[in-house]
Amino acid sequence: MEEIIDLRSDTVTRPSAAMRRAMVEAEVGDDVYAEDPTVNRLERLAAELSGMEAALFVSSGTQGNLLALLSHCGRGDEYIAGQTAHCYRWEGGGGAVFGGIQPQPLEFEPDGTLDPDRIEAAIKPDDCHYARTRLVCLENTQAGKVLPLGYFPRLRALADRHRLRLHLDGARLFNAAVKLGVPVDAITCHLDTVNICLSKGLGAPVGSVLCGDREVIAAARRWRKVAGGGMRQAGILAAAGIFALERNVARLVDDHAHARLLAEGLAGIDELEVDPAEVQTNMLFVTVAKGDPAELERHLQGQGIIIRAGRTLRLVTHLDVTEQGIGRAVREFKAFFRR
Ligand SMILES: *Cc1c(COP(=O)(O)O)cnc(C)c1O
Numbered sequence: 001m002e003e004i005i006d007l008r009s010d011t012v013t014r015p016s017a018a019m020r021r022a023m024v025e026a027e028v029g030d031d032v033y034a035e036d037p038t039v040n041r042l043e044r045l046a047a048e049l050s051g052m053e054a055a056l057f058v059s060s061g062t063q064g065n066l067l068a069l070l071s072h073c074g075r076g077d078e079y080i081a082g083q084t085a086h087c088y089r090w091e092g093g094g095g096a097v098f099g100g101i102q103p104q105p106l107e108f109e110p111d112g113t114l115d116p117d118r119i120e121a122a123i124k125p126d127d128c129h130y131a132r133t134r135l136v137c138l139e140n141t142q143a144g145k146v147l148p149l150g151y152f153p154r155l156r157a158l159a160d161r162h163r164l165r166l167h168l169d170g171a172r173l174f175n176a177a178v179k180l181g182v183p184v185d186a187i188t189c190h191l192d193t194v195n196i197c198l199s200k201g202l203g204a205p206v207g208s209v210l211c212g213d214r215e216v217i218a219a220a221r222r223w224r225k226v227a228g229g230g231m232r233q234a235g236i237l238a239a240a241g242i243f244a245l246e247r248n249v250a251r252l253v254d255d256h257a258h259a260r261l262l263a264e265g266l267a268g269i270d271e272l273e274v275d276p277a278e279v280q281t282n283m284l285f286v287t288v289a290k291g292d293p294a295e296l297e298r299h300l301q302g303q304g305i306i307i308r309a310g311r312t313l314r315l316v317t318h319l320d321v322t323e324q325g326i327g328r329a330v331r332e333f334k335a336f337f338r339r
Pocket of ligand 1: 060061062063086087139169171172197199208
């Protein structure tokens with residue numbers, strides 16, 4: 001049986017044998033008492049890498065973003081986020097559900113940023129008619145796009161002018177940093193909090209880290225317990241996170257090269273529309289201009305290649321997809337359209 005090539009998301013990665021060994025051997029303790037040495041080590045490592053004072057190991061990116069909202073905002077406060085931002089669109093409205101926090105969505109710009117002028121226009125005056133605008137949430141990468149480095153100091157200045165906090169949903173922050181060739185703290189130094197997913201391209205099975213100053217992380221730690229996220233001997237999971245941060249960052253360049261290679265291969269198929277030059281990191285978007293996407297999905301499935309059908313396909317590369325796998329995927333896309 002040939003290897004399965006799952007292009008739906010980088011969340012599908014499975015822990016490698018070496019990562020599993022690190023998990024098995026992890027020293028553990030009760031993390032709710034802050035006594036799990038491996039969780040503590042992961043939190044120190046994440047804080048160090050992000051240049052923040054503190055970090056918190058959380059169960060998922062969704063939980064990290066939720067704790068950031070709850071820690072920055074109170075009932076009747078508001079956060080500004082992208083219309084298609086994960087923290088607004090894809091997290092069940094958690095800020096509103098648990099915190100009485102109102103979102104103010106704005107369209108993302110084509111480069112994945114939020115336009116500073118539109119943010120400024122959306123900030124509510126201090127008046128009892130309005131929610132209190134407290135926070136701006138950015139996303140990097142945003143649909144695979146890397147936010148320009150120069151954007152962050154501009155947003156920091158804007159936030160300071162209006163006494164807003166800045167949170168980054170950095171689910172794929174390391175993809176952005178590797179693409180730019182900078183350490184992540186070149187980006188995070190402009191932020192109040194950042195959430196980083198360990199369970200995507202970095203290859204850990206579970207978990208995210210939320211980083212920020214001591215005060216905000218102390219608040220988040222409290223909310224994490226309230227949300228049922230106090231995980232006891234979580235060092236077994238944190239060990240995978242440490243392994244991911246130490247061993248799986250530099251290799252992200254391979255995922256980016258594979259995404260580009262896949263786009264180049266698919267660009268040669270008349271029925272598909274994709275511009276390889278637009279592929280920045282590990283994600284590409286392909287329009288199926290002719291043919292039935294559901295049939296395409298079925299054909300590929302039969303060949304051990306997994307996609308999610310749609311008029312526009314989102315394809316994601318990750319550490320369980322090899323260069324040979326990309327070649328096989330391109331051949332099977334071609335075979336489908338030749339029938
Ligand atoms: C995956 C993802 C998250 C968090 O997802 P979880 O599945 O909850 O870990 C947050 N933001 C973005 C942009 C994501 O892609």
